[in-house]
Amino acid sequence: MAGASPHSRGVALIGSGSAQAAQVITNHQLGQRVETSDEWIRSRTGISTRRVSSPDQRLSDLAADAGRSALEMAGWSANSLDLVLLATSTPDDLFGSAPAVQAALGASNAVAFDLTSACSGFLFSLVTAAQYLRTGAMRRALVIGADQLSRFVDWDDRRSCVLFGDGAGAVALEASDDDGLLGFLVRSDGARGGVLNLPAIDSDAPLADDARHRRGGYRPIEMNGQEVYKFAVREVPAVLECLLERCAVSPETIDWLLLHQANQRILDAVADRFAIPRAKVLSNLAHYGNTSAATIPLVLDEAVRDGKIQPGHLLASSGFGAGLSWGAALLRWQGPA
Template sequence: METTRLLLQTPDFLLFTLVQLQLQTRLQLPWKLNQEEGCKLIGCGSAVPNLKISNDDLAQIVDTDDDWIHKRTGIRNRRVLSGNDSLTSLAVDAAKNALQMAEVEPDDVDLILMCTSTPEDLFGSAPQIQKELGCKNNPLAYDITAACSGFVLGLVSAACHIRGGGFQNVLVIGADSLSRYVDWTDRGTCILFGDAAGAVLVQACDGNEDGLFAFDVHSDGDGQRHLNASMKEETSDERKVLFGSNGSAVEFPPRPYSYSCIQMNGKEVFRFANKVVPESIELSLEKAGLSSSDIDWLLLHQANQRIIDGVANRLDISDERIISNLANYGNTSAASIPLALDEAIRSGRVQPGNIIAAAGFGAGLTWASAILRWR
């Protein structure tokens, strides 16, 4: 008791407590100083476009064939948005499926995290998902932009909101439509990408039921040159040369900007992923006090089957413990992990209590891993 009393009187603890009380008073946040708070995944869902594009279909527009693509990537087909399809509608369908499995009503959702790099509104798509779900309590909804690492970072963000902010039900959605930013004449990139959405419901629980054991997150802006879709100025001859208020000659109005197609140095990205992903998973396992032999399933971002196999070999994980649906959908960016997870759960492969090592990696460059338990 004396040791505890002295600990509670230390300046650091008092400062921490005062900061939390100020936040709670000024911002009226549902803050909890509960170190035993946990979170777990209790529902999942996914949705894909109807249009399927096979390797043979691509061979009609670029110099390639099914054998060439499959040997290098593991991909056979991908789904692409077309007609009246939208990314938002896919995300809403995936979210509804996750809520249905979790037996949670939209009005009980406290937060919606839309992990995407291809929103259908420059200011974010998450609020539109909240609207379409019919959440009457106006829960906070915002986008997370981290490309192929986005979903894992969404899980980490959900855990932080639950453990530090008192949120109860957080909907994490991974959805991307990279087909809209692909140069369909470039066989080095157009063979890789597809569109999809996946979602999970993360719920608060007692600490002894915690289902997110550890995580590891990183980024390296120096690698942006290897994988990007940068802004570019559109060409126009309608600008006038004016003099600004400081007397300098300026061209005005400014030209509009748009995003370029995806630019990727495949060899460098392949080398990057094979190095950092197993290292990150090993760090997460160490933080969780686990080893690779404790993992029931390895679930990586579905970018390239050779990357998945290489990481599994580094971690000494057998093929039977790998979750992969890359052949059917290609690289769906932030959607790839929740899409594969949903299929594995609904098919009965992943069972309650199974431990999963998940990792995302890609543009930014960013990479993140998490050790989690299904239900």
């Protein structure tokens, strides 16, 4: 599926927000649990610490806090929202956590639903929300990316436990004559999906007579790290290059590279492919780890609040992960009026 900006109506990125999990876990602390070290983790991933939710901190709490922050920056009241779209693979409720977030925000006029696409979730949700605004069906949307992967990590598996963290980020979008979504490309390939999974428990139990039923529940995250890395360094530059060509945008005009924060080596490889200076690559991976659908809006919000991203800046963004799924978007940051 692909799209550019075919309609007269566009979308403006008005506000951003984020929320952090309560606990900071260092590489040294993980080294006390599994056979690893700070040097081993940093050299292979770029991660120094990660955030892990406290036992009383729910996914919907993080998402609502990030959403409030974005609304405050935008200067909007919650009841002015038409849509609350929550990108998450780890809801508090398997039926969906977006309605709980809507209620927590007081966004009584908004429809709310979840979208699940793992680490690509925020980018896919941003593109989805934009279509509602472009058609004129809705005027304002809040897109939130939030995940608590710490609930599904095997903390005794040193290959995966060092990678993930919890967090949330949000962006406030508004229908506008000036389009902040210059173009996008989104991709999926289920044939390669077996390299990164959070699979259901494969077990059953007696029901009645000879009938049996499948049990609910999930196993910890399973990942082939080498294959995921090869997928990312191949597909992310390719989809970005295709999008830049389609939109007639040259890499040197990009102000910031806004990528899913999975591995610092991936971020560097993409920047090198397009000869983009490392100083233009947004990265907070060292402090948060991979927060899945939260990484892009979280690093975006930090860069906006730090004054790096200014109104009018052009951002080349890409999300990638389980599914397998990946995509890219060209974004123009507008900021609050």
